[in-house]
Amino acid sequence: MAPNFEKYDLPTEGQAITIENGKLNVPDNPIIPFIEGDGTGPDIWAAASRVLDAAVEKAYNGKKKIAWYEIYAGEKAHNKFGEWLPKDTLEAIRTYIVAIKGPLTTPVGGGFRSLNVTLRQELDLYACVRPVRWFQDVPSPLKRPQDVDMVIFRENTEDVYSGVEWAAGSEEANKLIDFMKNELGANVREQSGIGVKPISEYGSKRLVAKAIEYAIENNRKSVTLVHKGNIMKYTEGAFKNWGYEVAKERFGDVTITEDELWNEYGGKQPEGKIVIKDRIADIMFQLALLRPKEFDVLATMNLNGDYLSDALAAQVGGIGIAPGANIADHLALFEATHGTAPKYAGQDKVNPGSVLLSGVLMLEYLGWNEAAKLIYDSMDKTISQRTVTYDFARQMEGATEVKCSEFADKLIENL
Numbered sequence: 001m002a003p004n005f006e007k008y009d010l011p012t013e014g015q016a017i018t019i020e021n022g023k024l025n026v027p028d029n030p031i032i033p034f035i036e037g038d039g040t041g042p043d044i045w046a047a048a049s050r051v052l053d054a055a056v057e058k059a060y061n062g063k064k065k066i067a068w069y070e071i072y073a074g075e076k077a078h079n080k081f082g083e084w085l086p087k088d089t090l091e092a093i094r095t096y097i098v099a100i101k102g103p104l105t106t107p108v109g110g111g112f113r114s115l116n117v118t119l120r121q122e123l124d125l126y127a128c129v130r131p132v133r134w135f136q137d138v139p140s141p142l143k144r145p146q147d148v149d150m151v152i153f154r155e156n157t158e159d160v161y162s163g164v165e166w167a168a169g170s171e172e173a174n175k176l177i178d179f180m181k182n183e184l185g186a187n188v189r190e191q192s193g194i195g196v197k198p199i200s201e202y203g204s205k206r207l208v209a210k211a212i213e214y215a216i217e218n219n220r221k222s223v224t225l226v227h228k229g230n231i232m233k234y235t236e237g238a239f240k241n242w243g244y245e246v247a248k249e250r251f252g253d254v255t256i257t258e259d260e261l262w263n264e265y266g267g268k269q270p271e272g273k274i275v276i277k278d279r280i281a282d283i284m285f286q287l288a289l290l291r292p293k294e295f296d297v298l299a300t301m302n303l304n305g306d307y308l309s310d311a312l313a314a315q316v317g318g319i320g321i322a323p324g325a326n327i328a329d330h331l332a333l334f335e336a337t338h339g340t341a342p343k344y345a346g347q348d349k350v351n352p353g354s355v356l357l358s359g360v361l362m363l364e365y366l367g368w369n370e371a372a373k374l375i376y377d378s379m380d381k382t383i384s385q386r387t388v389t390y391d392f393a394r395q396m397e398g399a400t401e402v403k404c405s406e407f408a409d410k411l412i413e414n415l
C-alpha cells in the first residue's frame with residue numbers, strides 16, 4: 001500500500017518490502033528510508049551508505065540494489081518542514097517496514113523530548129538490540145577482548161524513558177507530592193522533581209521472549225536478566241520475575257534456570273537448553289568486565305540497557321563501532337549506538353563503523369548475508385592493516401589515521 005504522505009514526495013524508484021505469511025518479503029531493489037541524523041550524522045551516513053552499496057553490488061553483481069529514500073527528523077526536518085519529527089517519517093517507516101537512522105540531538109534538562117525515544121515509542125519498536133563483539137586487532141582495555149560476545153536486548157518503550165515527569169515546583173509535581181503524602185503516606189521532599197518509572201508485565205514479557213527467541217535461533221547458551229530488583233522491587237524486581245515466568249510458560253522445553261543447572265544437572269549445561277539467569281545491575285558491570293565469557297544474551301530495561309550498551313562497547317573498541325537496531329515484530333529501525341558527537345560535526349573525522357555495522361545488521365535482517373559477510377571481512381582486513389579513524393588510531397601503535405570518508409574508501413577497496 002502506498003504511504004499516505006502529507007508533505008513528502010513518493011519514492012521514485014524501488015519496491016516496498018511486504019510481509020507475507022508472517023515473514024518479510026524483500027524485493028531485489030527494496031525501498032529503504034534513511035534519516036541522515038544531526039551533528040556527525042551526515043559524515044558517517046555518506047561514508048556508510050557507500051560501503052553498503054558497494055558490498056551489495058559486489059555480492060549480487062548488480063542484481064540487487066537498495067533504493068535509498070531520504071526521510072527527515074531532527075535539525076534537517078526542522079529546517080525543511082518546520083517540524084522536528086514530521087508525521088510522514090513515521091508513515092514512511094510503517095509503510096516500508098525496514099529503515100535506518102543516524103544520531104539525533106536531544107536537548108538536556110528541558111526542550112523537546114528525545115526524537116530517538118519518540119520514534120521507538122510511536123512505532124512500538126520494543127526491542128533495542130545491540131550486539132557487542134570484538135573485531136580482530138581493534139584496541140581494547142581488556143586482556144582478552146575476544147571473550148566478549150554479548151547481545152543486549154533493551155526494553156525500548158517503558159521505564160524512565162516514558163517521559164512521565166514534572167519539574168520541581170510545577171503544579172503537577174506539587175499535586176503529586178501532596179497526593180503521595182496525604183493518600184499514600186509516602187514522604188517525598190517538597191520542591192522535588194518527579195519522574196515515573198512504569199514497567200509492565202506485557203512490556204517485560206515480550207522483550208524477554210524476544211531475547212529468548214534470539215538465543216534459540218542463534219544457538220546462544222544463556223539469557224541473563226539484568227535488574228536492580230533489590231531496590232526497585234515492583235519495577236525492576238517484577239521485570240526479573242516476569243522474565244523467569246515467560247521463560248517457563250513459553251520456552252519451558254528449551255530453557256532451564258541457573259538453580260536447575262546446579263541442582264539437577266551438576267553445573268553441566270545440557271545440550272539444547274538455554275540457561276536463564278539473573279544478575280543485579282551494579283555487579284553486572286563488573287562481571288561483564290572481569291568474566292565476559294559467562295555472559296551471552298542480556299535482557300534488561302531501558303535505562304540499564306542504555307548504560308550497559310555504552311559500557312560494553314568500550315570493551316571492544318568503543319562507541320565508534322557499536323551497532324544497534326530497534327525492532328518490533330517486523331518493523332525495524334537500525335541505528336548507531338552513539339550520539340551526534342557535535343564537536344566533530346562536519347569534520348569528516350569520526351568512525352562510521354557504528355552506523356555501518358547497524359547497516360550490516362540490516363542486511364542480515366533482509367537476508368542479504370553475502371553482502372553482510374563481505375563488510376565484516378573487509379572490516380577485519382582494514383583494521384588489521386591499521387588503517388583506522390582517530391578513535392582507534394589514538395589507541396593503536398603504528399596506525400595510519402584516516403578520515404571518515406577515507407576509511408570508507410579503504411573498506412570498499414578491501415571488499
Ligand SMILES: NC(=O)C1=CN([C@@H]2O[C@H](COP(=O)(O)OP(=O)(O)OC[C@H]3O[C@@H](n4cnc5c(N)ncnc54)[C@H](OP(=O)(O)O)[C@@H]3O)[C@@H](O)[C@H]2O)C=CC1
Pocket residue numbers: 040044102103104105106107116319320321335336337338339340341342350351352353354391
Ligand atoms: N540514538 C541517538 O541518536 C543518540 C543520540 N544522542 C544524543 O547525541 C548528543 C551528544 O551526546 P553525547 O553524550 O556527547 O554522546 P556521543 O555519543 O554523541 O559522543 C560522546 C563521545 O563518543 C565518541 N564518539 C561518538 N561518536 C563517535 C564516532 N562515530 N566515532 C568515534 N567516536 C565517537 C566521541 O569521543 P571522544 O570525545 O573521546 O573523541 C564523543 O565525544 C546528545 O544530544 C544526545 O542526546 C546520544 C546517544 C544516542
Ligand SMILES: O=C(O)CCC(=O)C(=O)O
Pocket residue numbers: 104105106114115116117306337339
Ligand atoms: O535519545 C537520546 O538522545 C539518547 C538515546 C541514547 O542514549 C540511546 O538510545 O542509547
Ligand SMILES: [Mg+2]
Pocket residue numbers: 306307310337
Ligand atoms: Mg545511549
